[in-house]
Amino acid sequence: MADAARAPARWTSPARTPIAPSPAPSRLRAHAIAAGAVAVVTALGFVLEPSLSPSDVPLLYLLAILIGALGGRGAGLTASALSVAAFDFFFVPPRFTLAVTDLHAWITFGVMFAVGLAIGDLVVRLRRQETATHEVELRAQAEALRNALLSSVSHDLRTPLAAITGMATSLRDARVVPAEHADEVDTIIEEAQRLSRILTNLLAVTKVETGAAPRREWVPLEEIVGVALARLDDELAGREVTVDVAADVLAHVDPILVEQLLVNLLDNASKHTDAGTPLAIRAHREANRAxxxxADRGGGLPPGPSDRLFDRFERGPTLTAGTGLGLAVCRGVAVAHGGGIDALPRDGGGAILRAWFPDDGAPPSLADEAA
Amino acid sequence: MTAMPGPAPTGDLILIVEDEPPMRRFLRAALTSHGFRVAEAGTLEAAERAATEAPPAAILLDLGLPDGDGVEFLRRVRGWSTAPVIVVSARDREDDKVIALDAGADDYLTKPFGTSELLARIRVALRHARGRTLGADDPVVTVGPIRIDHARHEVAMSGTAVHLTPIEFRLLALLARHAGKVLTHRQLLHEVWGPRATHHSHYLRVHMAALRRKLEVDPARPRWLTTEAGVGYRLRDE
Incomplete structure (x- = not known):
């Protein structure tokens, strides 16, 4: 059906330009075309009548209805009604009256209406489909452009950052910098690493916001915790981080995205709490979700709805560096998995940021080995 | 993460394949100051020429070169050279790293990285390259505090015997044979479970978790059995 539809769709393409449904003027025009087609067919019928058989005239009107219906459902109806009226008036005996004596004529009328409605309906549906396809195409183009732009930005920024980090570590490791300037070299390294993390978050935001499905696997959360802690070795130095994650807590998630979520939660907690205060990572399973x-022992949640914490560019009250992107990425990641994230006050002071990830399917069995 | 200053005794030739001059300058400086000789190429074509002219002991290959697919180069080089290849790539390019590793690369570095990481990777790669030519397979392998006796199927951690399941033993033995080197999920699954199990990465993850419970002091902060996110696992040896 979609293929058969292509020809009339092309016919309507000049009117397609706006994405919104056709505006009123073009609708009026469609009705005018319908009326015109009926008039032309009527005139044609009159001229050709001597050489036509009586059953040919309704076929001519079907042509008018077809032309009218291409303008949409309303125009199809107009064409059908006018065709029936004109056919009845000019050709059905008694002629030049609207009176009908023949049952046969009623059947013809009925068929004319049905054809008009059906074609009109088909045209509307086609046009809607076409509009939708067009919109999908536009969106895909915009997304492809955004991704290409971001990955080239990412490459163009990462390479100089890698050179800066590399050379600064060379200076540090070669111990050629006088002791009183050692801090400056360390700061160059740290700041370059921070920029690199911001880039990672920018890319993560585009990844989750372009709506690409997460690549889910069954992963022990303990493994993701291990990777996140290793990545934040420097930031969390001097803090007690307790981990309460049993080995059998599996989550059905994209491990790279959830690692980024956890890195951001820990990074956020370390920025908004005093140095040296403890952090805790906990994970457990509930029915069908991980x-x-x-949890931290900082000053607790800022006043106001806790949802706002996860809005992009919303920053905490303390004066610390951040882009306001980290927690937005967290929410994006959780939502991309069909889950969510929230913030709660913690008993005894501090805050708990909690994300959950519903399973998408049953957990796998490990029937391959018992011993 | 302490760097080992002072020149390496070998003076091995390292081929740097990288199109960004600042990055090349960093790699050159870091390697020469540690006693390596370097050759440089900014394109894959130049790299292939350089590698044939003077066979390098190891190749550092940036996957983001403008003039072609680094993996294609890797496959071609693998046709006639056993020199270890370390690919250099960005964090969000895990798929590229896996493809390169499965195509014969020996290890990878994620940008940004420091000198100590760079030198550690090169040391491991060179050691494995030498081990490969010797073909020595010791029945007893020691990695850090972990001692693996292949003949007796026994494992000890800091002198204490540890009971492993057959699969855990195979997994550990495989990682130990490539100690210091990353192994991809696919490589591990293929070797331990067989060619038909290469999509079942949850087997691997669950057994790795069990192995960590038995061999790591704090399984959430693994010291030896580290996870390479999105790529695979590594048994660290330093």
Whole structure:
């Protein structure tokens, strides 16, 4: 059906330009075309009548209805009604009256209406489909452009950052910098690494926001915790981080995305709490979902709805560096998995940020080995 | 993460394949100051020429070169050279790293990285390249505090015997044979479970978790059995 539809769709393409449904003027025009087609067919019928058989005239009107219906459902109806009226008036005996004596004529009328409605309906549906396809195409183009732009930005920024980090570590490791300037070299390294993390978050945001499905696997959350802690070795130095994650807590998630979520939660907690205060990572399973939490002993949640924490460019009250992107990425990641994230006050002071990830399917069995 | 200053005794030739001059300058400086000789190429074509002219002991290959697919180069080089190849790539390019590793690369570095990481990777790669030519397979292998006796199927951690299941033993033995080197999920699954199990990465993850419970002091902060996110696992040896 979609293929058969292509020809009339092309016919309507000049009117397609706006994405919104056709505006009123073009609708009026469609009705005018319908009326015109009926008039032309009527005139043609009159001229050709001597050489036509009586059953040919309704076929001519079907042609008018077809032309009218291409303008949409309303125009199809107009064409059908006018065709029936004109056919009845000019050709059905008694002629030049609207009176009908023949049952046969009623059947013809009925068929004319049905054809008009059906074609009109088909045209509307086609046009809607076409509009939708067009919109999908536009969106895909915009997405492809955004991804290409971001990955080239990412490459163009990462390479100089890698050179800066590399050379600064060379200076540090070669111990050629006088002791009183050692801090400056360390700061260059740290700041370059921070920029690199911001880039990673920018890319993560585009990844989750372009709506690509997460690549889910069954992963022990303990493994993701291990990777995140290793990545934040420097940031978390001097803090006690307790981990309460049993080995059998599996989550059905994209491990790279959830690692980024956990890195951001820990990074956020370390920025908004005093140095040296402890952090805790906990995970457990509930029916059909895995829950991952980061708890701190900081000043608690800022006043106001806790949802706002996860809005992009919303920053905490303390004066610390950040792009306001980290927690937005967390929410994006959780939502991309069909889950969510929230913030709760913690008993005894501090806050708990908690994300959950519903399973998408049953957990796998490990029937391959018992011993 | 302490760097080992001072020149390496070998003076091995390292081929740097990288199109960004600042990055090349960093790699050159870091390697020459540690006693390596370097050759440089900014394109894959130049790299292939350089590698044939003077066979390098190891190749550092940036996957983001403008003039072609680094993996294609890797496959071609693998046709006639056993020199270890370390690919250099960005964090969000895990798929590229896996493809390169499965195509014969020996290890990878994620940008940004420091000198100590760079030198550690090169040391491991060179050691494995030498081991490969010797073909020595010791019945007893020691990695850090972990001692693996292949003949007796026994494992000890800091002198204490540890009971492993047959699969855990195979997994550990495989990682130990490539100690210091990353192994991809696919490589591990293929070797331990067989060619038909290469999509069942959850087997691997669950057994790795069990192995960590038995061999790591704090399984959430693994010291030896580290996870290479999105790529695979590594048994660290330093």
């Amino acid at each position: 829950v991952l939490e980061v």
